[in-house]
Amino acid sequence: MSKPYKILVVDDEPDLEPLILQRMRRHIRSNEYEFVFAPNGVEALNMLNADQTIDMVLSDINMPKMDGLTLLQQLPGVDPNLRAVIISAYGDMDNIRTAMNRGAFDFVTKPIDFDDLKITIGRTLDHLSEWREALSSRDQLVALQNELSIASQLQQSILPKNSPVTEDYEVAANMEPARNIGGDFYDFFPMDDEIAVVVADVSDKGIPASMFMMSSRTALKGAAIGLRQPEKALAEVNNQLHQDNPTFMFVTMVYALYNPTTGSFTYSIAGHDPPLLVSADGNVSEMASTDGVALGIASDIRFSQNTVTLSPGDTVVLFTDGVTEAMDEHREQFGMERLYEVFEARPPASALAANEAVFEAVRGFAGDAPQSDDITCLTLRHT
The missing domain is CATH 3.60.40.10 (PPM-type phosphatase domain)
Structure with a gap:
């Protein structure tokens, strides 16, 4: 069985962990996703430094000790290939724009629509998979056409x-x-x-x-x-x-x-x-x-x-x-x-x-x- 994608959820709301585990149980049982949790940005960074197998970060913005926007700035130093999705209050365009400028791939709004969350996670991980394939193939590319083909796949993955x-x-x-x-x-x-x-x-x-x-x-x-x-x-x-x-x-x-x-x-x-x-x-x-x-x-x-x-x-x-x-x-x-x-x-x-x-x-x-x-x-x- 293939290794599941590991997703780090960073949020200080204690009710979110059991809710995600319950609503995403089919993906967990089918070995598609594995979820780990941290209550703030500081603990999230510690987990990321200790566990190099984490693929994606799903983070709230407002948290104690270190907020989600600050965490976004730290992620490239841990792993530049990590993908991050931000959870924001509906209509909080300033924070959403800042998050996108700091490297967030996408965002979802509170209260979380789990159908939308599943689509967003799937699209983010599809993009990550194509990116990893591009990186693994980079040293073997001998022509510009091959590079353009990989880039085309990346572009198609966001549609x-x-x-x-x-x-x-x-x-x-x-x-x-x-x-x-x-x-x-x-x-x-x-x-x-x-x-x-x-x-x-x-x-x-x-x-x-x-x-x-x-x-x-x-x-x-x-x-x-x-x-x-x-x-x-x-x-x-x-x-x-x-x-x-x-x-x-x-x-x-x-x-x-x-x-x-x-x-x-x-x-x-x-x-x-x-x-x-x-x-x-x-x-x-x-x-x-x-x-x-x-x-x-x-x-x-x-x-x-x-x-x-x-x-x-x-x-x-x-x-x-x-x-x-x-x-x-x-x-x-x-x-x-x-x-x-x-x-x-x-x-x-x-x-x-x-x-x-x-x-x-x-x-x-x-x-x-x-x-x-x-x-x-x-x-x-x-x-």
């Missing part, structure tokens, strides 16, 4: 793996990079009674774009948890990216909050193509633009937002310009008109069907022509 299909809504998404490493990304995650969705496109390709993409993703998740309005979240992300941007890169983005109960879809756009709305009868229209500029170009930019109410059977299609600017052998672009034709009079039966229809149409149009840009599409269907 959501399971697309939700519920009685109220469906989400499907896919990203096909033009190179081993792309500059596009998508994400979706729960926000209380709403679902956050995002599609973004970094200005470059390759490793620099991948690094900037990861910074953009981290900044958005931190902003989203504290600033519920999409227009304010984008303004916060923009300021964070602009503060430390020596390469002058930028990212276009659509960020939205969707309420499955009411059908409300509130979105803000930063220099990106507006989403399409495909109604249940096959009518296709472009959502109104909010006229925001790309993120990272200048500080203190104001953004605006729009809200549409989805009816049962409506599908929202978010995409990057790799879809509309895909070229065939004669360098003709796919264009918006062909994207409309994918759905006109043929409303999709599901979010997955809508997503696959977009990629099938683009591939069929491009033929054997080389892919010139990353292709990303996220579809959300209000059922």
